[in-house]
Amino acid sequence: MNTAQFQQYVREFSKEKGFETSSIEQRMLYLMTEVGELSKEVLEVSFDPATEKKENLGFEMYDVVWNIFDLANKLGIDLDQAFKKKMEINEKRTWE
Secondary structure, eight states: OOHHHHHHHHHHHHHHHTGGGSOHHHHHHHHHHHHHHHHHHHHHHHHOOOHHHHHHHHHHHHHHHHHHHHHHHHHTOOHHHHHHHHHHHHHHOOOO
């Protein structure tokens, strides 16, 4: 699945589950909550890198990405195009 397909999946899933009624601000708060949960999982994996903990880490990463894509949908941002443009910018950019 590519980014455009995933963004469409998020759009359809959000509508199907009734998530499309949340505001931009609410979705941002959900995203921040998921980043907190991801941070907790990273901390746990740093102490115990067991396979099941890494699986949970992957689930939290998914939740963060899902919320970013839903936020983009709410804001009318085509992430596939945004990613392509940003990659072009980064190709020419230098970091000191």
